[in-house]
């Protein structure tokens with residue numbers, strides 16, 4: 092971790108943040124660590140957060156595929 096991050100905390104790229112259904116996710120401007128925003132502010136995700144994030148992204152992809160299929164099937 093970057094020394095400044097260690098001393099003062101990460102600096103989230105807010106303009107790049109994406110919501111995954113649970114949290115906003117982005118990375119740190121200085122050290123590129125993956126960050127999520129919960130009620131307490133930006134923090135590094137734990138394993139459970141990461142697993143849930145993966146699952147949310149996968150679900151969003153599946154929804155998009157399903158949506159594309161529906162549009163194609165329409166007359």
Ligand SMILES: [Zn+2]
Nearest residue numbers: 096101119122
């Ligand atoms: Zn950082």
